[in-house]
Amino acid sequence: MKSIKGDAWLAFCVIALAAVYLYMDMRLPEVRLSDPLGPKAFPALVGVGLIASALVLLLEGRSRNRSHAHTDTPEKPAAKRAAGPAAEVAHADKAHESKNHPLILTGMVAWTALYYLVFERAGYLLATSVFLFGLLIYFNRNRFKTNLAIALGVTVFFDLLFSQLLGVPMPTGFLPF
Missing domain, CATH: 1.10.287 (Helix Hairpins)
Structure with missing residues (x-):
């Protein structure tokens, strides 16, 4: 709540x-x-x-x-005992997960700050692809190919949108295009 x-x-x-x-x-x-x-x-x-x-x-x-x-109905003591160790492990995982929220937030802020620092030097395509891929690897685990396709696809789409359609030049960085 x-x-x-x-x-x-x-x-x-x-x-x-x-x-x-x-x-x-x-x-x-x-x-x-x-x-x-x-x-x-x-x-x-x-x-x-x-x-x-x-x-x-x-x-x-x-x-x-x-x-x-709708789902907050009081559990009967017998139902709690029947759930056994699996329910206790799930509760412990939730408690551990909530303790990691500040660490995750700090990591995301640091990752975003690094993205902004290297954006001009590395260029839009490279910096944004790596930035998105890093976020997707963490939040969408065990889907390497899907994460790579999404990171590259979104980056190329917005690069074409801004540079070709809207005429906004994007930083090229190391790449010649």
Whole structure:
């Protein structure tokens, strides 16, 4: 139940920060050079994306809360004894997993900081592929080929989207393309 409240707080904080971000975006000067959208379009998309993500997080928390309410029936002592050691091991795994959350968060922050540090030197394609692959290896274990395909596919797709369709040059780094 505690994580659901934490998710709600996170969602409200993200919505508040996104609202401030969108307000600051609205205060940007109106400049129309060769770009029909102007400098306000991409920050507005980021702000709307943040709000949409926060709303999805709230909806997930709400559905999780409802599912917990339907499954939280008091267990009878005989049922607890019948579950035996397997239930105790599962409970111990959950407790161990919750202790690792700060370590996982710290690792993700360090991995993201490393990504930002090498982004210009290594280039978009290489840095983003390795970054995504590292995250997928951790969160989607035992699926090496699938993780590699997703990391490369997403990276190439967004590279083509930005460089070809939107005309935004991406850092090339070591690679000549």
